[in-house]
Each structure stands twice: as C-alpha cells, then as structure tokens.
Amino acid sequence: MNDLVERLARSWVRLYTLGLGPEARANRRAEIDSDLWEHRHDAAATGSTGLAAAVLWRVLAGTPHDVLWSVEARGSGPGVAIGMPWRSQRGLQAAIVWGTAFFAMALGLIDAAGMPILAFMVLGIGGVLLVAGLMRAVLGSPGGVGP
Amino acid sequence: MRRKAGSLIPIEVRILAAGLAFRGRGQPDFHGFLVAKEIQADSGARQLTAHGTLYKALDRMEKAGLLRSRWEDADAAANERRPRRRLYEVTPTGERALADAARAERALGAAGSRADRAGASQRGVLEGA
Numbered sequence: 452m453n454d455l456v457e458r459l460a461r462s463w464v465r466l467y468t469l470g471l472g473p474e475a476r477a478n479r480r481a482e483i484d485s486d487l488w489e490h491r492h493d494a495a496a497t498g499s500t501g502l503a504a505a506v507l508w509r510v511l512a513g514t515p516h517d518v519l520w521s522v523e524a525r526g527s528g529p530g531v532a533i534g535m536p537w538r539s540q541r542g543l544q545a546a547i548v549w550g551t552a553f554f555a556m557a558l559g560l561i562d563a564a565g566m567p568i569l570a571f572m573v574l575g576i577g578g579v580l581l582v583a584g585l586m587r588a589v590l591g592s593p594g595g596v597g598p
Numbered sequence: 599m600r601r602k603a604g605s606l607i608p609i610e611v612r613i614l615a616a617g618l619a620f621r622g623r624g625q626p627d628f629h630g631f632l633v634a635k636e637i638q639a640d641s642g643a644r645q646l647t648a649h650g651t652l653y654k655a656l657d658r659m660e661k662a663g664l665l666r667s668r669w670e671d672a673d674a675a676a677n678e679r680r681p682r683r684r685l686y687e688v689t690p691t692g693e694r695a696l697a698d699a700a701r702a703e704r705a706l707g708a709a710g711s712r713a714d715r716a717g718a719s720q721r722g723v724l725e726g727a
Contacts, residue, residue, distance in 0.1 A: 460649070478684070479653065481669075481681065481682065481684070482630060482653060482684050483649060483653070484681045485629065485630070485631070485680070485681040485682060485683050485684065486629075486630050486631045486634075486649065486653075488680050488681050489629070489630075489631035489632070489680075489683075490631055490646075492680070493631070493635070505645065505646065508645050508648070509645070509646055509647070509648045509649045510648070510649055511648075512645075512648035512650070512651070513648030513649040513650020513651050513652070513653075513654075514650055515650065516648070516650030516651045516654040517649070517650035517654070518650075519654065520650065520653070520654040520657065
C-alpha cells in the first residue's frame with residue numbers, strides 16, 4: 452500500500468509540474484522524492500503505523516496549493532506556454548470539480564470510517580477523472596478552438 | 599484575501615520558528631520533512647503539514663529572502679543511500695521578520711488586554727449605577 456501511495460504522490464507531482472521550466476520541475480520532483488523517502492524512513496525508525504494514510508493525506512490536502520504554485524510558476528518562470536482552447540477549459544473545470552469531489556470523499560472515508568480499500572477505489576476514480584481532464588486541457592482537443 | 603506586505607502567515611511563522619529552533623540546537627539548516635516533523639511536534643497536530651502547503655511556503659519564503667536553500671552534496675546522499683536533500687536556512691531577513699511578527703502579536707495582545715480592562719471597568723460602572 453505504501454508503494455501505491457508513493458507512486459500516486461510522484462504521479463501527482465509529475466502532473467502538476469508538466470510544462471514548467473526544467474529547473475522548477477526537477478527541483479520540485481526531487482524535493483518530494485526526498486520527502487517521501489524521509490517519511491518512510493522515519494516511520495520505519497519510529498515504528499509508527501499508517502504511513503500510507505499519512506502520505507495520502509499530505510498529498511491530497513496539499514493539492515490546492517500545488518495547483519496554485521504551478522499556476523504561479525507558469526506565470527513567473529521560463530516554462531512552456533500552454534494555449535487552452537475553450538473545450539479544454541471546460542474539460543479542465545469539470546475534471547477539477549469531479550476530481551476534487553472524489554478526493555474529498557476518499558479523505559472522508561479514510562478519516563471517518565477507516566475504509567482504506569473503498570477510499571482508494573474512490574480516490575482512483577477521482578484521480579482518473581482529474582488526470583483525464585488535465586491531459587485534455589494540456590494537450591487540447593481536436594477542433595476544440597472555440598469562439 | 600490579500601495579506602499586508604511584509605507580514606507573515608501562520609505557516610511562515612512556524613517554519614521560521616522551527617528553523618531558529620534547529621539553529622539553537624546546533625543544526626543551522628533543515629529539509630522539508632524535518633521542518634514538517636518539528637511543526638507537528640510543536641503544534642501537536644495529528645498530521646504532518648501537507649506537501650503542497652509546505653513546499654509552496656518554502657518556495658515563497660525563499661523568493662521573499664526569508665530563507666535560502668541549497669542542494670546537499672550528492673556524495674553525502676549517496677553514502678546514506680537516499681535522495682539528495684534540499685537544505686534551508688533562515689536568513690537575517692527571516693529572523694527580523696519573525697521578531698517583527700512576535701512584536702506585533704505582543705502589541706495586539708496588550709491592546710486586547712487594555713480593551714478587556716476598559717470593558718470590565720465600564721461594566722463595573724454600569725452595574726454600580
């Protein structure tokens with residue numbers, strides 16, 4: 452389970468650093484890699500349990516700040532400019548709304564009901580929606596240039 | 599909500615305070631996970647600070663000159679078979695900003711106490727009347 456959550460964390464970082472300048476992208480990815488290693492090592496050293504849930508919480512609770520940081524970094528850094536046709540914008544908005552809703556449900560399930568398997572299923576659906584929407588937004592859609 | 603220029607938000611105060619606590623213990627620099635652990639221990643929070651919240655704050659604080667960072671030597675990390683750490687250090691500007699924030703908080707607390715005393719005295723006058 453720990454490996455799965457760490458993969459999710461790394462995938463999320465790869466996603467929101469897409470299109471950033473090489474330095475900002477490499478720095479953030481390396482910093483999260485280091486944090487994940489330290490967290491795992493610390494949990495092993497202190498014998499603390501629930502590492503997967505703790506890492507998952509840290510990833511999910513930080514997503515709004517990650518998105519904001521990514522938007523700011525695109526504005527200030529030498530990143531790749533990404534044009535966004537109107538259909539892609541709608542895809543992005545829908546994906547963020549549904550993805551966030553599923554993430555919130557997953558968080559609630561982990562926190563309140565202690566149902567990690569169900570929570571991970573819900574999280575998976577949310578993640579797929581979010582990734583699909585972001586991919587559509589980043590790559591654009593055929594003929595999607597709107598009025 | 600926009601914040602006043604030069605003022606610190608709570609996560610920045612906690613990071614600076616943790617950084618100075620490390621320095622007081624003879625450790626001049628710290629990495630992200632370490633500061634998250636320190637903040638958790640200090641605040642008694644159930645969870646560590648979220649990745650996005652922590653690293654966005656560290657990035658912003660470095661740009662504001664409150665912190666400076668460097669990547670540790672690759673050999674040091676390789677010897678311990680772990681990824682390289684990005685090490686942060688509180689700058690003199692960061693120290694001053696934290697001292698200013700503490701002064702502002704004390705002033706606010708003193709103003710609050712004066713207001714409480716004035717309110718109590720007024721209530722006393724009204725009750726006595």
